[in-house]
Amino acid sequence: MATEHIVTSYEDELKYIVRRISEMGGQAERMVEQAVAALMRSDWAMAQSVVADDLLLDAAQREIDERAIKTIARRQPMAIDLREIVGAIRISNDLERIGDLAKNIAKRVIAVHEHSQPMQLVRGIEHLSDLALEQLKEVLDAYATRDHRRALAVREGDDGIDAMYTSIFRELLTYMMEDPRNITACTHLLFSAKNIERIGDHATNIAETIYYIKTGQQMESERPKDDRTSSLAQTDMTMPSAPGGTGA
Amino acid sequence: MATEHIVTSYEDELKYIVRRISEMGGQAERMVEQAVAALMRSDWAMAQSVVADDLLLDAAQREIDERAIKTIARRQPMAIDLREIVGAIRISNDLERIGDLAKNIAKRVIAVHEHSQPMQLVRGIEHLSDLALEQLKEVLDAYATRDHRRALAVREGDDGIDAMYTSIFRELLTYMMEDPRNITACTHLLFSAKNIERIGDHATNIAETIYYIKTGQQMESERPKDDRTSSLAQTDMTMPSAPGGTGA
DSSP: OHHHHHHHHHHHHHHHHHHHHHHHHHHHHHHHHHHHHHHHHTOHHHHHHHHHHHHHHHHHHHHHHHHHHHHHHHHOOOHHHHHHHHHHHHHHHHHHHHHHHHHHHHHTHHHHTTSOOOHHHHHHHHHHHHHHHHHHHHHHHHHHTTOHHHHHHHHHHHHHHHHHHHHHHHHHHHHHHHOGGGHHHHHHHHHHHHHHHHHHHHHHHHHHHHHHHHHSOOOSSOOOOOOSGGGOOGGGOOOOSSTTOOOO | OHHHHHHHHHHHHHHHHHHHHHHHHHHHHHHHHHHHHHHHHTOHHHHHHHHHHHHHHHHHHHHHHHHHHHHHHHHOOOHHHHHHHHHHHHHHHHHHHHHHHHHHHHHTHHHHTTSOOOHHHHHHHHHHHHHHHHHHHHHHHHHHHTOHHHHHHHHHHHHHHHHHHHHHHHHHHHHHHHOGGGHHHHHHHHHHHHHHHHHHHHHHHHHHHHHHHHHSSOOSSOOOOSOSGGGOOGGGOOOOSSTTOOOO
């Protein structure tokens, strides 16, 4: 009976941690949504609330960390139970960094604020963040259901984000070349797009952790998470006559 | 005697992990040095070797992770021993990410390659990486000696990196505005400078982990690790008549 009591108690601790991670996930999603919305609408108040929310996410991560470590020390879990706890530490770390990236985007709102942005760029960045948020939602569902096949699919989906980021990167450079007055705003948009692309990478990390929790194996051939813009030289760039012109 | 055997064995395991972290630290330092040197000298072969080295660093992190988890499961360490192991997992994670950032810099070599860079920018970025490398060396020494006061000093030192990054950011924007042909190369240098600034942040994270290992406490008021360029609006920018001109 003593054993049963300990087992139940361990499960309660684990359940609590898993629930807190779901909450963190929901909060991280909301922060990303709001940060991108604030950037697009130059909504300074919303940007400030994202910056404030990041403190809550940091605190949540620290709490989960401490809880997890205490659970390991107290319950000495083995095998899958241990992986659950280690996985929780890793996932809360990724969620905290997604919050950081959302905060970084929010902080650029003031810099981009004064400049009108071409509608096409706005849509591009919104679309990029939609893709990243989809990945994030999907991987949080995969975590809730411990579905490592679904997690694998999330990892595959990161390609789409990388491809779209590359195209936005090119487009932003084009705007900068066309008119030097676009340079400051476009630079901040470049960093924002990069931050969104990194949010996709963290969704991929979470997918890999889910795989590890379920199987006890690290994923073998890690797919390259880097963006491909790093090898775009100036000679690759085309300079259309009109911004985003269709060649007309 | 059985107890003594277990204790010794646990210490051996810990020593092994700590030694592997020192090795990872040395490798991460070398990668940062070489990545920046490759960027400055357009040394494509050196850049490729940095990209290759990153795989070794990833493998080392995975090995330390697995070892640490096995040690927790097998030895069930408590208090400071547990913090040592948890700290090792965190530090190897930061070192792996420093390696990623070095790799990201190395991958930009091909893009920056064809463009001659103003000497002043080159020196600025070299100086920024010198500062970051100094912080990294210092924090690895603090880890080797478990000197949490020295770790605290590293955290304070991150301000210097942030200030220099801000000044390089402004300078790069100025070059871009002066001549659109600088835009592509300068964009890659912007991301490289940002990567170096992030390396400083990871040195700060490691400092915070050392503090946690020694004291069992998370550092209370986390100092803001973000760069300050995110709030630089175009109106803040001055546009000197000559690149980096002294006002003459």
